[in-house]
Amino acid sequence: YLICFSFQQRIEIHKLRQGDNLILGFSIGGGIDQDPTQNPFSEDKTDKGIYVTRVTEGGPAEVAGLQIGDKIMQVNGWDMTMVTHDQARKRLTKRNEEVVRLLVTRQSLQKAVQQSMMS
């Protein structure tokens, strides 16, 4: 039988310096000012949270274990479930922070089943 789990993970990303910018290596979508029905990653189409839409290969986010489709719940303690898109971007790209600690929720289907079957 298939069980749908939602994992919560803490991911620590060390920003990479590229020229004048500090980049994290992923893209976000969503926000309370956006259209939640167009979000391909959300389970509930009224969910206006911030989702990871792309992860660049070899970037700091991928190295840290962030995956596409993850929903970001917190960034450095700041809540990300009820923020606008721009506020979310700002919170992730603060210039004086080199490390961001994210609390993400991931829906893992296959992994959970395989793990439970193997154990």
Add this chain to the structure above:
Amino acid sequence: KIEPLKVTVDFLKVPLGLKKPPLKEALAALPGKPKSQILERHKSRRSDAMDNESQYSGYSYKSGHSRSSRKHRDRRERHRSKSREGTRGDKSVTIQAPGEPLLDNESTRGDERDDNWGETTTVVTGTSEHSISHDDLTRITKDMEDSAHLDCSRHLGVALGVALALLAFLTPLAFLLLPQLLWREELEPCGTPCEGLFISVAFKLLILLLGSWALFFRRPKAFFPRVFVFRALLMVLVFLLVVSYWLFYGVRILDSRDRDYRGVVQFAVSLVDALLFVHYLAVVLLELRQLQPQFTLKAVRSADGASRFYNVGHLSIQRAAVWILENYYHDFPVYNPALLNLPKSVLSKKMSGFKVYSLGEAENSTNNSTGQSRAVIAAAARRRDNSHNEFYYEEAEHERRVRKRRARLVVAVEEAFTHIKRLQEEEQKNPREIMDPREAAQAIFASMARAMQKYLRTTKQQPYHTMESILQHLEFCITHDMTPKVGGAILNGRYLTAGPTIQYHKDRWLAKQWTLVSEEPVTNGLKDGVVFVLKRQDFSLVVSTKKIPFFKLSEEFVDPKSHKFIMRLQSETSV
């Protein structure tokens, strides 16, 4: 009140017990024709039967039907003799003759119509050469009698209508004149009020005359099988009105020699008023009531499935039938039986498959090997299955051929028409070079004749277009400067597509006789679900009625200021 149709005669005939004239519009109009038409129809029917059914199984099917149809006929006669009046008696005699065509049973009366219908189609195709010719003779003599009766009755009807109208028209004048003529000396003098009344009588009679002319003096568009109920009602009303007025006049005025002339004049004026109101009633009943659409009629042609929808108001079945026919001639594409046959290659394969099967069956019955017969059946079935494949390819091939020929025709016509130019007034040309439209048409016809002929042959339209008709059409197009571009007005609607029946040469659609087949009495009004059939010899129009639904319209107010919109985005930002 003038009655141009013969239908009043039907009304009068019922109590008199005369033979009821069936629907014989064309028959009465062309008394010489029925013979040839009957024979024609028989021939066409027989040939149709041969085409559509395989030889082997055909006869057994037909003979079975004719046997059962005889039972039907007996049952129907008994039923009819119980339920019908004396007027029906004559018709039962005519229907008894076997192998009669639809022409005789013009009665559109209910149940026996259905029996007849099935019966005549089977019996006609199933009987042998000899019986048909004998039946033809009996039928022809009956038709001659009927048509003679009908002409008489129709003229009688018109005469009656005219007589009644004249009576109604002259009665007020008689009312006014009789006292003057009979006891002039005793009459009290009547001054200005009388003169006013005289003028009003004169003008009202004039208006009545004009109104009657407008309403009733029209060429009948059809001969109905049954009396037109409303017209009959109106005639009865007028008759009763006039008679009752005469009665009162005779008793109160003539007998007692009333001296008060003004009273007499007022009496006459009241009659004219009453007649005007009857005329108003006639307008409402005959013209206005049917205008508001109440039903949707679907007319489907049985032969090829062409269908149209029409909206009509409250009409009786026979009037609705005439309405449908009027629209049929300009809405339905002309009936082309050649287009309905499957390509010969497909048909022949099919029939040969059948033949093999039947022969195999006969052989195998002696051999007693079921396995073999099953194999034959399977082979036959498989062969039958392939015919749809061939049909598809044949269709596609035909389509391509038609398109090619069409392209050639369009180009040929365009090129031909570039050479013809209208002569401008200023230009001076040699008189020998100037042509009238006919000559111009003949001049260009040569260059497109071949392409046209090939196209018509491919689309199986050549029976509808003689060279004369094509030349006439070209002449028409040249005279009116019709454009030849991409077919244009010259080819479209007439050659490239099958146009409505009415535009083809008259002989094609001149046969105006139709038979109305209905389960309900044809003077009944239309109701939801009524189905009636208009039959011709080679196809029929099946008309079904559907009531236009009752619409519940509700209102919703939209404030123009309430139209407001927002932007819904889904941005993606990389961090």
